Amino acid sequence: MGFSRTQIAIAVGAGALLLLVFFGYLIWLNGQGPVLAVSPEKDPLSGVPVSIKLNPLRDRASERVATDFIRALRDGECREKLADWFKDYRKKYAAFICDSEAQHPLISWEIVDWEDAPPLRILHYRGKRRNTPGQKGSYKELFSVTLENKGEWVVTKYDAMY
Numbered sequence: 641m642g643f644s645r646t647q648i649a650i651a652v653g654a655g656a657l658l659l660l661v662f663f664g665y666l667i668w669l670n671g672q673g674p675v676l677a678v679s680p681e682k683d684p685l686s687g688v689p690v691s692i693k694l695n696p697l698r699d700r701a702s703e704r705v706a707t708d709f710i711r712a713l714r715d716g717e718c719r720e721k722l723a724d725w726f727k728d729y730r731k732k733y734a735a736f737i738c739d740s741e742a743q744h745p746l747i748s749w750e751i752v753d754w755e756d757a758p759p760l761r762i763l764h765y766r767g768k769r770r771n772t773p774g775q776k777g778s779y780k781e782l783f784s785v786t787l788e789n790k791g792e793w794v795v796t797k798y799d800a801m802y
Contacts, residue, residue: 673756675692675694679691689753692753694754703751705793706795710746722738744771746768747769749783751764752766759789760788761787763784765782765783767800784797786798
């Protein structure tokens with residue numbers, strides 16, 4: 641059984657329309673910012689949105705730098721990663737971070753909020769940490785990484801509660 645010309649034209653037209661809608665959506669997404677939607681509900685204690693929808697086409701360069709930084713802290717490379725901080729006014733802060741990260745290492749983390757204030761970008765995370773040695777279990781806590789765009793993204797601040 642063959643197909644009539646009308647049926648073929650309808651199938652081709654439907655396929656073309658589907659492709660047009662798909663590429664139109666991609667063009668629309670490409671023109672949007674990194675955050676597509678933020679839930680109106682916020683955690684009453686932290687003020688962080690309950691959920692956030694990120695653009696799948698966003699530039700992830702800052703996220704990669706932040707993730708590399710967080711992994712280095714988790715893997716015990718804190719002093720190497722914060723070597724520049726130990727040379728300036730952030731020396732005590734860097735020592736505190738390295739000591740605290742050694743006592744409460746991160747197990748996992750996920751991004752929960754995104755703030756842009758050019759040239760700065762603040763990425764807020766919810767992380768799962770191991771309790772201090774001698775205590776069993778883990779706990780969840782918020783932390784943030786502030787990055788500055790200096791031609792390339794550079795971590796300038798790390799805030800965490802231990």
